[in-house]
Amino acid sequence: MSALARSPSSTWRATDSPNTSPARERVLEDRNCCSSDREKSIHASIGRSGVAPTLRCGVRPGAGSALTPSGASPASLPNILIRFRLSSRVPDYESWLPVRFGCSTPFGDVTDLASFVPEFARAAEERGLDSIWLGEHTHLPVDSKHAYVEDGRVPDRYKSFPDPWTLLSAAAAVTRDLRLGTAVCLVAEHNPLILAKQIATVDQISGGRVEFGVGYGWNKLEMINNGVDPARKRATFREKMRAIIDLWTQEEAEFKGEFVNFSRSWSLPAPVQKPRPPILIGGSPTPGTFTDIAELADGYIPVRATLGDELDDAIARLRVRMSDAGRDPDSLQLTLSHPETSFGRITMEKFAARLPDAKRIEHLAELGFGRITCSIPNRDRDLMYRSLDHYAELAEAHR
Numbered sequence: 001m002s003a004l005a006r007s008p009s010s011t012w013r014a015t016d017s018p019n020t021s022p023a024r025e026r027v028l029e030d031r032n033c034c035s036s037d038r039e040k041s042i043h044a045s046i047g048r049s050g051v052a053p054t055l056r057c058g059v060r061p062g063a064g065s066a067l068t069p070s071g072a073s074p075a076s077l078p079n080i081l082i083r084f085r086l087s088s089r090v091p092d093y094e095s096w097l098p099v100r101f102g103c104s105t106p107f108g109d110v111t112d113l114a115s116f117v118p119e120f121a122r123a124a125e126e127r128g129l130d131s132i133w134l135g136e137h138t139h140l141p142v143d144s145k146h147a148y149v150e151d152g153r154v155p156d157r158y159k160s161f162p163d164p165w166t167l168l169s170a171a172a173a174v175t176r177d178l179r180l181g182t183a184v185c186l187v188a189e190h191n192p193l194i195l196a197k198q199i200a201t202v203d204q205i206s207g208g209r210v211e212f213g214v215g216y217g218w219n220k221l222e223m224i225n226n227g228v229d230p231a232r233k234r235a236t237f238r239e240k241m242r243a244i245i246d247l248w249t250q251e252e253a254e255f256k257g258e259f260v261n262f263s264r265s266w267s268l269p270a271p272v273q274k275p276r277p278p279i280l281i282g283g284s285p286t287p288g289t290f291t292d293i294a295e296l297a298d299g300y301i302p303v304r305a306t307l308g309d310e311l312d313d314a315i316a317r318l319r320v321r322m323s324d325a326g327r328d329p330d331s332l333q334l335t336l337s338h339p340e341t342s343f344g345r346i347t348m349e350k351f352a353a354r355l356p357d358a359k360r361i362e363h364l365a366e367l368g369f370g371r372i373t374c375s376i377p378n379r380d381r382d383l384m385y386r387s388l389d390h391y392a393e394l395a396e397a398h399r
Contacts, residue, residue, distance in 0.1 A: 099365050101395040102131035102335070102373040103388070104183065106342055107167060108160035109378055116378070121171035121178060123385065127392040131179035131211065132171060133337070133373055134164035136186055141221035148218065148306070165198045172206035181211030183301055183337055183373070184282040187244070188217060188236040189226035192260055193267065195240075196247040200271045208272030213301045213335075214241065215282040234288060235259070241279075241296050248276040280335060285314035293318065294325035299333030305340055315367050335371040336364060342375035351377055351387050361398055 103124055110116045124132055140159050145152035168180040180202065187195065203210040216237050217223055220230040228236055236259050243260045246253040247267040254264040271277050280301040283289040293300055300318060307314055319329035341354040355374060356364070364372060374391060378384045 099361070099369060099398070100130035100371045101391065102133060102179070102181070102371055103129050103376050103391065104133040104135070104337075104339065104373055105376045105378050105384070106157050107134060107162050108157050113162060113167070117167050117170045118174040120376075120378070120384070121175050123388055125175045125178040127388055128395065129178075129388075129392065130371065131181055131373070132168075133181040133183040133211075133213065134167055135161065135183055135339075136164050137161040137219065137222060138186070138189055138226060139222065141219070141225060144219050144221050146218070165202055168210070169202050169205060172202060172209065178209065179211050180206055180209050181213050181280075183213040183335075184215030185213065186217045186222075187214050187240050188228050188233050189223060190240065192240040192243040192247070193262060193265075196244040196267055199244075199277065200248060200267070200269055203271040203273060203277055204269050206272075208277075210271070210273070210277040211280065212277045213280045213282060214297075232259075234292075238292060238296065241292075245276060245279075245296070278333060280333060282337070285310055285317065287321075290318045290321040291325075293332075294321050294327055298331075299335065301335040301337060304336055304338045312367065330368070332368060333371075334367070334369040335373060336369050338372070338374045340375070342377040346377040346379065346383075348383060348386050348390070352390055355391065355394055358398065 105120060107113065107117070121132060137158060138161075140154065140161075144154050144158075146154045149155075164182050164185065168182075171178065172180055185195075199210060199212060214237075216233050223230045223233055239257045239259045243253075243255045243257070243262075246255060247265075248271055252264050252266060253262075255262050278299065279297040280299045281289060281293050281297045282301045282303065284306055285302065289300075300315075302314070304311075315334070318332065322329040322332060338354070338356065341351055344350075356372065361372065376384060376387045376391065
């Protein structure tokens with residue numbers, strides 16, 4: 001696998017060395033970056049459901065102070081930097097957290113999963129990308145109509161959707177730091193006892209790297225075939241989510257509901273992350289979605305195309321809903337997904353043109369988005385690697 005190293009022209013090129021990312025050179029510890037001894041002594045934590053690496057003072061290129069996870073490889077944190085407030089103990093102190101860059105790819109387009117999955121996962125991690133994300137459909141009924149396509153035609157790629165938890169397990173085995181997410185898992189279509197165990201096991205074998213992205217689903221026939229009434233999909237989703245959370249967080253869980261019933265039970269091993277893996281809900285920016293986020297989740301993982309011009313207003317409304325529920329809006333974990341970057345007869349030029357530009361990325365940071373994901377085309381390996389390299393350049397340009 002190749003890594004990224006700086007060329008004399010400040011662009012990026014592939015090399016054989018995995019240890020030459022200039023991020024290691026650019027993020028340097030500097031005791032003079034803080035203005036007081038008190039500030040130097042501050043240690044903050046990233047509040048991600050029990051994943052809380054210590055932060056230390058460091059240098060943010062071109063500006064004041066920065067914070068970087070202590071002991072973390074800076075190369076694994078492609079980012080632009082956004083302001084956040086520390087605790088009220090130091091109300092005037094401002095610091096910085098990274099906006100990370102993750103990726104997905106249409107795994108259903110791949111015919112050689114055995115070689116492709118580990119290759120893609122390693123390639124993403126070596127380029128300093130933060131995460132990989134997989135979607136889910138248990139099957140595609142022949143008579144399906146796509147809810148978000150004008151003519152209702154379902155793209156051929158939906159015929160093949162590998163099981164996300166199996167693929168994420170394979171990716172976990174060949175990576176060390178890469179976060180492993182679903183975008184999204186269709187919770188209503190699953191037995192929560194089985195799904196909770198699958199996810200906890202992947203979190204165990206990955207050392208606590210699962211990001212549980214969840215959604216409601218759009219394919220009515222798929223829901224019906226899985227025993228779900230489409231008219232009750234959100235109620236089914238909510239109940240199964242609560243059951244899964246109970247199984248992860250209670251030593252002995254028992255659940256009695258409309259859709260889920262099980263007697264007092266152990267469900268071990270529990271996830272590594274405490275109290276549980278991060279939960280991000282995807283869906284349209286409706287009051288119901290935002291209520292579910294406020295009551296059940298850690299954040300929001302919308303698809304860029306479904307928000308359109310509503311993005312700013314949607315995030316403002318979500319923050320209000322969090323406050324109304326007694327939760328801190330600043331605790332929201334926001335990820336914006338761009339699956340359209342690999343749609344259709346994709347070329348390198350089309351892929352590059354579909355990526356968010358610098359102005360867009362800065363605006364997303366201002367809104368509080370901590371992660372951006374884009375879909376990497378994989379029609380052939382050369383296109384895949386060139387797309388990964390270009391995307392990594394974009395990430396590095398906004399460090």
